[in-house]
Amino acid sequence: MKTILVTGGAGYIGSHTVKVLLEKGYNVVVLDNLVTGHHGAVLTDSFYQGDISDAELITTIVEKHQIDAAIHFAARSLVGESMTRxxxxxxENTAKTGMFLSALIQNGVKKIVFSSTAAVYGLPETVPISxxxxxxxxxxxxxxxxxxxxSFEWLEKAYGLQWIALRYFNAAGxxxxHSIGEDHQPETHLIPLVLQTALGQREAIHVFGNDYNTPDGTCIRDYIHVxxxxxxxxxxxxxLNDGHPSRAFNVGTGQGYSVREVIETARRITGHPIPVVDAPRREGDPDSLVAQVDDIQQQLNWQPRYSDLDTIIQTAWNWHKNNPNGYSS
Incomplete structure (x- = not known):
């Protein structure tokens, strides 16, 4: 039985991954500083509140729990905040991850799955994005x-680090x-904002631009169930355990939904009107961002099971309805 260290395991994607790992029989240790994560989302008794840059703490965790590999989610992830800070x-992301990786390697842990992002592509000229x-x-x-x-390629050459980076598109659901869900402060993601509007916590949902080169004029995004x-x-x-070569994979569905499609589906599922206010475009929003996912499907035998828009919004609605104030509910 493998023991996996999950950084950021009190966060949105991290907590759902911990849940799946536990269901599959892994031992899981969570490290999270709870700056943006929630103690209520931690699903294992092996929890450490601390920072990924604390080499002494990493050493203690690895030695005490005999860590076999790490999944690294811990990061700041607000695009707007990153522009101003x-x-x-x-x-927090780059430098501290370097310190974390050094501590892992020095303690003999040389397998890591990394939480990356489709934001590495910027504004791609062609879609779908490979x-x-x-x-x-x-x-x-x-x-x-x-x-x-x-940095992974150099760490692999120098120390034999085995790694897979997963470039997410739009995580949702x-x-x-209904035990765990999405609770960000502040919230910036479309689906929870739409559902907060359905709950009456927001007066309306703002649609930023309705003149994009898409069928209904609103941006199209690739939503992947968490x-x-x-x-x-x-x-x-x-x-990685089977010796797969290190590399990055996109994680999406290869299919996109527009902002208006999301809103209409949420109206149907929630039974609420969900008022809309048209707003100016936001700088840097491309018409469409959709993943090419042939590689992960063929090489890792991965297929999305829950990523149709109805299931995404229904599961998110169940969470928000039962937890209107997030984990503080």
């Missing part, structure tokens, strides 16, 4: 993640049993 993102698409981040958040990815995303991490771990 780039130094914070390069410190892993070979040029990397041209347009914000410090995306760049902070791309810098980490680039919640656990099927449980499908969690499953991808487990398959990546298994691949």
């Amino acid at each position: 780039p130094d914070l993102y390069f410190h 892993e070979q698409t040029p990397k041209a981040p347009i914000n410090p958040y995306g760049l902070s993640k791309w810098m980490i990815e680039q 919640a656990s099927l049993d 449980l499908d995303l969690a499953e991808a991490h487990v398959l990546a771990l298994q691949a």
Whole structure:
């Protein structure tokens, strides 16, 4: 039985991955500083509140629990914040991850699955986006993640680090049993904002631009259910154990939904009107961002099971309805 260290395991994607790991029989240790995570989302008794840059703590955890591999989620992830505080993102994401990796390697842990992002691609010229698409981040958040990815190749050459980076598109949804879900402060993601509007916590949902080159004029994005995303991490771990070569994979569905499609589906599922206010475009929003996912499907035998829009919004609605104030409910 493998023991996996999950950093950021009190966060949205991290907690769902911990849930899937536990269901599959792994031992799981969570490390989270709870700056953006929630203690209520921690699903294992082996929990440490601390920082990934604390080499002494990493050594203690690895030695005490005999850690076999790590899944690294811990990061700052607000694009807007990264634009106003780039130094914070390069410190918290890039520099601290370097310290974390050094501590792991020095303690003999040389397998890692990394939480990356489609933001490494910036504004791609062609869609769907393949892993070979040029990397041209347009914000410090995306760049902070791309810098980490680039460091992996050198750490592999020097120390034999085995790694898989997963470049997420738009994570959404919640656990099927409503036990954990999405609770960000502040919230910036479309689906929870739409559902907060359905609950009456917001007066309306703002649609930023209605003149994009898409069928209904609103942006199209590739939404991936958080449980499908969690499953991808487990398959990546298994691949590393089986000797799969290190590389990055996109994680999406290869299908996009527009902002208006999301809102209409939420209206149907919630039974609420969900008022809309048209607003100006946001700088840097491309018409469409959809993943090419042939590689992860073929090489890791991964297939999304819950990522149709109805299931995404139904599971998210169940969570928000039962937890209107998030984990503080």
